[in-house]
Amino acid sequence: MATELLFRDDAYLKTATARVTAADSGWIELDRTIFYALGGGQPGDTGHVLRDNGERIAIADTRKGETPGSVRSFLAPGASAPAIGEQLTLELDWARRYALMRLHTALHVMSCVVTAPVTGGNIAPDKARLDFDIDIQLLDAARIESETNALIARAVATETVWITDQELDARPELVKTMSVQPPRGAGRVRLLKIPGIDLQPCGGTHVANIGEIGGIRVARIRNEGKRNKRVEIILQGDGT
Numbered sequence: 001m002a003t004e005l006l007f008r009d010d011a012y013l014k015t016a017t018a019r020v021t022a023a024d025s026g027w028i029e030l031d032r033t034i035f036y037a038l039g040g041g042q043p044g045d046t047g048h049v050l051r052d053n054g055e056r057i058a059i060a061d062t063r064k065g066e067t068p069g070s071v072r073s074f075l076a077p078g079a080s081a082p083a084i085g086e087q088l089t090l091e092l093d094w095a096r097r098y099a100l101m102r103l104h105t106a107l108h109v110m111s112c113v114v115t116a117p118v119t120g121g122n123i124a125p126d127k128a129r130l131d132f133d134i135d136i137q138l139l140d141a142a143r144i145e146s147e148t149n150a151l152i153a154r155a156v157a158t159e160t161v162w163i164t165d166q167e168l169d170a171r172p173e174l175v176k177t178m179s180v181q182p183p184r185g186a187g188r189v190r191l192l193k194i195p196g197i198d199l200q201p202c203g204g205t206h207v208a209n210i211g212e213i214g215g216i217r218v219a220r221i222r223n224e225g226k227r228n229k230r231v232e233i234i235l236q237g238d239g240t
């Protein structure tokens with residue numbers, strides 16, 4: 001059964017109630033969720049679920065389930081799975097997710113400073129990276145940092161835009177990440193729009209205003225292969 005993705009409309013939801021639709025040893029699926037499933041370089045969410053009997057079970061990871069559109073949350077080792085039909089209160093590990101949202105959105109901004117095809121990327125709670133198909137001599141850490149931070153300082157609100165598969169096919173320039181093609185077949189594709197800065201397909205979670213990123217530092221630039229020149233960033237400051 002498909003899981004309603006509450007974070008798609010509101011990435012700031014820290015808690016919600018949901019009903020268990022499937023369960024086995026070590027995992028549950030819910031009718032709706034605030035937990036993002038691993039994908040697009042962003043890790044799966046962690047947190048807790050609260051049972052009516054007061055038991056609090058840690059969620060160690062979240063992945064896509066086997067049936068299309070389903071999301072599977074993995075319980076901490078040793079936890080007993082709630083029963084199908086049971087209602088739970090979900091609690092997101094918000095500090096971790098918010099760091100992921102800030103870093104994820106920072107990568108969108110940085111991808112507009114480095115004008116080269118993106119060949120890979122990954123986000124962790126403490127750092128994030130993009131790989132570019134570019135001559136490494138053209139990657140200047142100080143320039144990337146100052147130009148990215150200048151864009152962040154514009155503090156513009158982000159927007160979610162939906163377009164049809166056909167509209168995306170007609171605008172191939174929107175797809176910057178060569179290694180991750182946006183999911184097709186659902187008839188529509190979700191885009192993140194940072195007005196005046198970036199527009200690209202993305203199903204991840206983002207901050208509402210890029211000012212919340214605060215600022216970034218380029219931690220290192222490294223050669224990871226012929227078409228993979230890696231720029232790794234960390235956050236600067238606590239956001240606003």
Ligand SMILES: [Zn+2]
Pocket residue numbers: 104105108192202203204205206
């Ligand atoms: Zn994104």
